[in-house]
Amino acid sequence: MPGQRSIAEAERLAAARLGGIPVRHDQMAVVANIYRAASAVRQHLENSVLRGVDLTWTAFVVLWVIWIWGESETRHVAEEAGISKGTLTGVARTLESRGLVQRADHPTDGRLVLLSLTDEGEQLMQRLFPAFNEEESFVTGQLSDADCQTVAEGLRRVVLQVEENGEKRRQDLLGGAAPAPRRSGRRKA
Amino acid sequence: MPGQRSIAEAERLAAARLGGIPVRHDQMAVVANIYRAASAVRQHLENSVLRGVDLTWTAFVVLWVIWIWGESETRHVAEEAGISKGTLTGVARTLESRGLVQRADHPTDGRLVLLSLTDEGEQLMQRLFPAFNEEESFVTGQLSDADCQTVAEGLRRVVLQVEENGEKRRQDLLGGAAPAPRRSGRRKA
DNA sequence: ATCGTATAATTTGGGCCCGAACAATTCTCA
DNA sequence: TGAGAATTGTTCGGGCCCAAATTATACGAT
Structure with missing residues (x-):
């Protein structure tokens, strides 16, 4: 570092x-x-x-989201975890194979998949979260509560700015031109 | 988001x-x-x-580091870019194949490799940085200059706390036990 | 001179990451 | 009712990511 x-x-x-x-x-x-x-x-x-x-940061965040929000559609979990749908498919597969997460079909909409924690996943989060929050406190140890609130508020404004005005900004930058495609990625069959 | x-x-x-x-x-x-x-x-x-x-964030950061610091040893570039040496090897290979970066042997120490920008890389950064900084201004658009300084200072303290006390903290948490090995990763041949 | 020891970059295995392409399903409206 | 539009999760290609293992070089002490 x-x-x-x-x-x-x-x-x-x-x-x-x-x-x-x-x-x-x-x-x-x-x-x-x-x-x-x-x-x-x-x-x-x-x-x-x-x-x-043996959890990655992303795997933990996904578990956290499902833990907090309860059984959720995958699109919601991906959005909330800040990863793409495609990435979530892989992470969810990993967590499912570890017995921490289970998937279920939506009762009325056949396109949706619901994710929820298994009992084991639930127990893990009960045990893990306090330790996680303890380290959140450690890394912010040089900041007072008021400092934390100030910094968090400033960061919130950054997030909000990008969320609310980012897309328009990117369009304006292109000046009507089509966005450049990624050089990497899947090609038409 | x-x-x-x-x-x-x-x-x-x-x-x-x-x-x-x-x-x-x-x-x-x-x-x-x-x-x-x-x-x-x-x-x-x-x-x-x-x-x-067609640059990723990481590739840009690596170019930035070499641009700012001039010809540098790879360990320095990795440290400054916030990625591992192993990751840098791959990113540098990508950038070299794109003609933006060149590698050279260290004149006296055969273990070291020096990275520098090609003329093309130099020109790219001259062109790219102002646009990049423009977007940095956009994302922080809801913050005053004073707000920016406050937020940056708070974040600096977080970085400093982890840099200065993180390793000791992690050791204390283990209580003398050997750190758990990653489940993934290379195995002994 | 040679044998450890330290340090460098690279290789490697498993995993995350994006976004375009795709398949399946639902919605819309003529 | 049925065809096209919209939306979902998955697949997939190229690339990043880490840390352990490996290889190569340098250096210190015999």
Whole structure:
């Protein structure tokens, strides 16, 4: 994990490298630190409470979503966990094979699949969540409760900005042109 | 992308589900929002400025690091980019095949490999960075400069806490036991 | 000079990740 | 009622991700 010194240094070097072009430093610092913090927190959680039960961060988040919301349609779980439908299919398969999650057909809509925790999955989350929250407290240990609220609120605004205005923004950037297709990915048969 | 309403709702449901067990809400909210913001920002950047030049977020970060720091040893690039050495090997290979990065042997230490941008890579970054920074400004558009500084500073403390105390913390949690090995991964031949 | 020991990058296995293509089902409306 | 549009979950190709194992090099001490 890179030290903080390097962020300031990188910003200085970047400014030098850009010459006359203006750089929004404060905004750059927010994005850089969001990314660093996310990596650091994920790494810590995976190597502390999750490692022992052989769960990845994503697998835990999926379990968490199903635990909190109860039996749910997969599209809802994917949305809430912040992963694509395709990714969820794979993660759910893994969790199902581990006996933590079970799938069921929707009673009236044949397109839907419902996910729920098994008893074992339920017990695991009961046991795991307090330990997880304990580490959430550890990583935020240098922040007061008020600091936490301030930071969380700032991050909420970032999320909200992207959620509410991101799509329009991306369209405007393209100026009516069709979005570039991914070079990787499935091709027509 | 899940709405903010669901975070508050999830916290409420989580509290209910945990019954008597105390939950550190503010700390939970910070971690949850760090992760959401990181996903949202990455998604927006990949689907706006990066998509057109067929770069992933990680590939861009690696280019950025080499651009800012100049020719660098791979271990330094990996550290600074926040990815493992093994991952960097693959990403560097991709970038090399695209003609954006070149590798060179270290003049005196045969173990080291140096990475630098090609002319094409240099030109790409000159062109790309302003657009990238523009989107960093967009995603933080609901925050004032002062807000940005506050949020960045809070996140810095989270990173610092994990960097400085994370390893000890993880050892303490294990209580002297050997860390659980990953179930996945390479096995002895 | 040679034998460990330390450190570098790479390889490798299992898994996550996206988004386009696809198959199955439901909805819509003429 | 029936054909097309819409929506769901799955498949799939290319790529990232980690950490352990491996290989190669450097260096210190005999």
